[in-house]
Amino acid sequence: MTPFSAFRITRYGRGFSSREAIQAWQAHGMARLRQKIMPLSPFYARYAESRMADWPIMTKALLMAHFSEINTCGIDRDAAMALALKSEETRNFEPMMGEIAVGLSTGTSGQRGLFLTSRHERALWAAVICGRFWPFPLLQRQRVGFFMRADNALYRRVANPLLKFHFFDLLNPFSDNMVGLQKLQPSILVAPATMLAQIARAQQRNQIGIAPKRLISVAEVLSPEDSACIETIFGRKPDQVYQATEGLLAYSCRAGNLHLNERFVKFGRDVLDSETGAFCPIVTDFTRSSLPILRYRLDDVLFPDPEPCPCGCASQRIARIEGRADDILWWQGHDGKQRLIASDLLRQMVATLPVPVRDYRVIAEEELLTVWLDTSLPEIAFPALRSKFETLAQQHSCILPELKIRRGLPVETGAKRRRVTVIRR
Ligand SMILES: [Zn+2]
Numbered sequence: 362m363t364p365f366s367a368f369r370i371t372r373y374g375r376g377f378s379s380r381e382a383i384q385a386w387q388a389h390g391m392a393r394l395r396q397k398i399m400p401l402s403p404f405y406a407r408y409a410e411s412r413m414a415d416w417p418i419m420t421k422a423l424l425m426a427h428f429s430e431i432n433t434c435g436i437d438r439d440a441a442m443a444l445a446l447k448s449e450e451t452r453n454f455e456p457m458m459g460e461i462a463v464g465l466s467t468g469t470s471g472q473r474g475l476f477l478t479s480r481h482e483r484a485l486w487a488a489v490i491c492g493r494f495w496p497f498p499l500l501q502r503q504r505v506g507f508f509m510r511a512d513n514a515l516y517r518r519v520a521n522p523l524l525k526f527h528f529f530d531l532l533n534p535f536s537d538n539m540v541g542l543q544k545l546q547p548s549i550l551v552a553p554a555t556m557l558a559q560i561a562r563a564q565q566r567n568q569i570g571i572a573p574k575r576l577i578s579v580a581e582v583l584s585p586e587d588s589a590c591i592e593t594i595f596g597r598k599p600d601q602v603y604q605a606t607e608g609l610l611a612y613s614c615r616a617g618n619l620h621l622n623e624r625f626v627k628f629g630r631d632v633l634d635s636e637t638g639a640f641c642p643i644v645t646d647f648t649r650s651s652l653p654i655l656r657y658r659l660d661d662v663l664f665p666d667p668e669p670c671p672c673g674c675a676s677q678r679i680a681r682i683e684g685r686a687d688d689i690l691w692w693q694g695h696d697g698k699q700r701l702i703a704s705d706l707l708r709q710m711v712a713t714l715p716v717p718v719r720d721y722r723v724i725a726e727e728e729l730l731t732v733w734l735d736t737s738l739p740e741i742a743f744p745a746l747r748s749k750f751e752t753l754a755q756q757h758s759c760i761l762p763e764l765k766i767r768r769g770l771p772v773e774t775g776a777k778r779r780r781v782t783v784i785r786r
Contacts, residue, residue: 362648364481364488370624371492376614376674383623383675390647391627398650401433405653418643419657421474432477432652434461441475461651466606476606477652485648486609489622491524493612494600496548496574506547506573508538508556509580531556535563543569554578554599558587561594577602582682584708584780603682605661607654608646611679618666620676628677631658633686634701638665641686660685664703681705688783690725692759700759704781710749716741722771726784730762739768 377383391413399409404427408416417423424431428438436458445465448456456463462483466474478486495503500523508529527545529538531553542550542560550573552560557578563569576591576599583601591599601619603611611621621628621642629643639662646654666680683689683704690702704723711721711734719735730750736742743766754761 362485364484367485367488367624368492371489372495376620376672377623377676378673379675386624387627387647390625391645394645394647394653394655398433398647398653399655401650402431402653404430405655408655413645413656416656419655421472424657425472425474428475428652434458434477434479434651436461436463436477438475441477445475464606474606479651482649482651485625489609489612489625490602494549494575494577501548503548504545505549505551506542506545508552535559536568539563539569542571546571547573549573549575549577551577551579551602553581554583554587555581557583557599558590561591565594573597575600579604582684586708586712603679605659607644607657607659608649610642610644610659611682614670614672614674616670616672618670618672619679619682620670620674621679623676629656633662633689637701637703638667639663639683639689639701639703640665660687662686662689664705684779684781687785688779688781690723690781690783692754692757692762694757694759696758700757702753702757706753707781710746710753713749714742714745716745718742720770721780723781724771724784725762725782727786728762729765731765731767733767733770735770736768739766 377386395409399405405416425438428441429436441458441463442465444456444458445463448463449465460480462478464476464478466476502523502525505524505526506529507526508531510531527541527547529541529552539560550557550560550571557576560569564571573595574597576595576597578588578599578601583599588599591597598617600613600617601611602609602613603619608626609622610626611619613619625646625648627645627647629645630640631643632638632640641659641661642663643656643658644654645656662683662685664680664683666678668678669675670678681703688704690704690707691699692702694700707721707723711718714736716736716738721735722733724731724733732746734742734746746766747764750761750764
């Protein structure tokens with residue numbers, strides 16, 4: 362696929378008309394992957410002819426262990442890592458090896474992931490993102506305010522005369538970033554969901570006055586509260602792009618619903634819960650050639666939405682992304698089986714309390730569940746929440762863990778904010 366056709370399809374196309382159309386498209390992509398890409402990878406060459414079920418399930422650890430043999434560019438892992446780390450430390454040059462950009466994932470837990478993108482891959486990515494999200498009119502210059510943890514050549518390299526990227530480092534003080542944002546007056550604003558909400562609140566306080574035509578949430582799960590807050594303040598519903606170092610996995614359509622990017626990626630499912638269909642995706646990206654991503658199991662939990670979308674595209678709709686599988690709550694059922702308690706249920710309980718709650722956190726540690734509520738009326742909120750938890754446990758026929766409710770919010774470290782955390786020992 363050329364970047365031009367990717368742009369055209371995303372901008373003007375109606376998406377896949379049926380599941381059969383998706384399968385036909387993917388069969389073609391997979392055949393090309395086997396013929397053209399896998400033979401170039403010393404690690405995957407031997408699997409080019411074998412059934413997909415025989416390919417190893419890839420994980421971040423395995424990918425890093427075999428990085429030098431998996432990539433098709435002959436790039437040595439240690440050299441690429443040294444370059445990426447140096448670039449991150451100094452933040453003043455773009456880590457490139459020839460025409461291949463080297464990136465480092467944020468990696469909140471332990472291991473950092475390395476990834477590579479070729480010029481063609483970056484152009485494809487940009488074509489889809491621009492095709493989908495470029496505001497009207499098409500030939501007007503856009504200023505993109507992009508909040509991220511580290512600048513990466515992937516994004517800077519796609520800049521062109523019509524598109525100017527300005528990066529804001531998430532590690533800089535918020536007030537400094539707001540001064541820069543006010544000056545930039547972005548027409549497109551891209552940031553993690555919680556940062557978008559924080560920016561919206563800065564606008565509400567008149568700390569800044571900006572009027573972006575597009576608001577795009579990336580890197581974090583966009584909660585309905587944050588989405589509503591952003592929409593109220595800016596008068597526009599935020600869009601979502603779900604992408605990882607493993608590729609562009611899903612983005613919202615014109616109807617505002619999230620669809621899997623089945624034009625680039627074949628999705629297998631590791632189903633965690635048959636009732637909701639919640640699964641960890643196993644992705645095979647048949648458009649990537651520099652660092653093949655094949656049968657790569659992600660740790661995120663996706664909840665499928667079986668309803669067809671009004672936009673007419675048959676690609677699988679996703680109701681919610683729950684973040685890491687490790688942060689899913691499982692409660693013991695009366696029948697001895699474990700029940701999945703989706704974070705959305707917790708969110709709804711807090712949202713329907715009779716008094717306002719500014720924010721909340723849920724921390725599960727062994728048999729103890731601690732809920733932090735940022736509210737001025739704990740004497741009403743606490744008993745109401747306790748009774749909601751009891752009802753929830755009853756509805757799911759399971760045993761409610763020991764519940765402790767506290768006022769305020771816990772001290773948090775780390776760039777990514779999570780409302781639900783499970784601590785395992
Ligand atoms: Zn749709």
